[in-house]
Amino acid sequence: MPSERDKSKEQKAAESEVESFRKDLGPFVVAAETTRMAMVFTDAKEPNHPLIFANDSFLSLAGYSRTEIVGQSFDVLLGRPAEPAVLAQIEGAFAGSSEGDFEICFRRKDGSKFWAAVFISPVRDKGGDVVQHFASFVDVTKHIQEEEHLLFLLAELNHRTQNTLATVQAIAVQTLRGAADKEVVEAFEGRILALSKAHSLLGSKQWQAVGLREIIDRILQPFGLNDRRIAHFSIRGDDVRLQPKAALTLAMVFHELATNAAKYGALSNDAAGKIEIAWQVDPTPQGGRMRLRWQESGGPPVKPPRRKGFGSRLIEGGLARDLDGEVHLDYKPAGLVCQITMPVPRSAVG
Numbered sequence: 466m467p468s469e470r471d472k473s474k475e476q477k478a479a480e481s482e483v484e485s486f487r488k489d490l491g492p493f494v495v496a497a498e499t500t501r502m503a504m505v506f507t508d509a510k511e512p513n514h515p516l517i518f519a520n521d522s523f524l525s526l527a528g529y530s531r532t533e534i535v536g537q538s539f540d541v542l543l544g545r546p547a548e549p550a551v552l553a554q555i556e557g558a559f560a561g562s563s564e565g566d567f568e569i570c571f572r573r574k575d576g577s578k579f580w581a582a583v584f585i586s587p588v589r590d591k592g593g594d595v596v597q598h599f600a601s602f603v604d605v606t607k608h609i610q611e612e613e614h615l616l617f618l619l620a621e622l623n624h625r626t627q628n629t630l631a632t633v634q635a636i637a638v639q640t641l642r643g644a645a646d647k648e649v650v651e652a653f654e655g656r657i658l659a660l661s662k663a664h665s666l667l668g669s670k671q672w673q674a675v676g677l678r679e680i681i682d683r684i685l686q687p688f689g690l691n692d693r694r695i696a697h698f699s700i701r702g703d704d705v706r707l708q709p710k711a712a713l714t715l716a717m718v719f720h721e722l723a724t725n726a727a728k729y730g731a732l733s734n735d736a737a738g739k740i741e742i743a744w745q746v747d748p749t750p751q752g753g754r755m756r757l758r759w760q761e762s763g764g765p766p767v768k769p770p771r772r773k774g775f776g777s778r779l780i781e782g783g784l785a786r787d788l789d790g791e792v793h794l795d796y797k798p799a800g801l802v803c804q805i806t807m808p809v810p811r812s813a814v815g
Contacts, residue, residue, distance in 0.1 A: 623668030
C-alpha cells in the first residue's frame with residue numbers, strides 16, 4: 466500500500482479522473498451509482514488497472530470507503546499474496562484474451578474473505594479505443610460455503626459408508642464361517658470388496674460421473690490388469706463417463722466376469738488366457754448407446770453352467786433392470802463372450 470502522502474496524490478488524481486469520467490459516461494455512471502450490483506471502473510490506460518470509480522454497493526461489499534479504494538490497483542482487492550493463476554486469469558480478462566466471467570476469492574478491508582462472480586468488460590471511446598474497464602461483482606460467498614459444507618458432508622458419508630461395508634463384511638464372515646463353504650464366504654467377501662472399491666472411486670469424484678476406464682482399472686487390478694509379467698487384458702475404446710448408478714452396476718458386472726474367469730475361464734490356467742474388452746458408443750436421438758464386448762480366449766474349454774448362480778443373474782439381470790440395458794452371455798468352447806448394450810447420456814463421450 467502507498468504512503469499517506471503518495472496515496473493522497475493518487476486519490477486527488479483519481480477523483481479528478483472520476484469527474485471527467487462522469488461527464489463522459491454520465492447516464493451509465495448514474496445507473497452504476499444507484500444499482501444494487503457491486504460495480505467498479507478501472508483506468509485502462511494505466512498499469513495495474515487502478516480503480517477510478519466504485520459504487521456504494523461495492524464499497525458495502527468490500528468494506529472500504531471511496532477515498533480508500535479509488536486510485537488503488539484492482540489487485541489490492543485480492544489480498545496478498547495473490548495466487549499467480551488468479552492474477553493470470555484477471556489479466557487475461559482485462560486483455561480480452563480469456564473469459565471475463567469467473568469466480569474469485571477477494572479480501573475485504575478487515576481481511577475477511579468473500580467469493581464473487583466477476584464480469585469484466587471494456588469501455589471504449591468514440592474512436593473505439595479501450596479507455597476503461599467495467600467490472601461487476603455478484604457475491605456468491607453463501608453459495609461457495611454451502612458447496613464446501615456439502616462436500617464435507619459427502620466426504621463424511623463416504624467414510625461412514627466404507628466403515629459400514631467393512632462392518633457388514635466382518636459380520637457376514639463371522640456368521641457364515643462354519644455354516645457355509647469356504648468358496649461361498651470368499652465369493653461374498655469379493656463382492657463386498659468390489660462394491661467398496663466402486664464406492665471409494667465414486668466418493669473421490671463427489672459422486673459425479675466417473676470414467677469407464679477408471680472403473681475397469683479399479684475392479685480388475687487384483688486380477689492382474691497391470692501385471693508386467695504377462696498381459697492378460699487388452700482394453701480398447703474411447704473413455705466414457707458414466708453416472709454413479711451405471712458405474713456401480715458395471716463395477717459389479719466386471720467383478721463377476723473376472724471372478725468367473727479366474728475360476729473357470731481365461732485366468733484359470735496360470736499364463737495362457739487373454740481377455741479382450743472393447744467398446745464403442747453409437748449416437749442415438751436420445752444420446753448414445755454403448756456396445757461393450759468381453760471376450761475370453763486361451764483358457765480351458767468352456768461349458769455352459771448347469772444352473773445360473775448369483776453372478777450370472779447379476780450380469781444378465783442387473784443391467785436390464787437398473788440401466789435399461791441388454792446382456793448376452795455366450796459360452797463358446799474357445800472362451801466366454803459377454804456382450805453388453807446400454808444407453809449413455811450425450812455428454813458421456815468427449
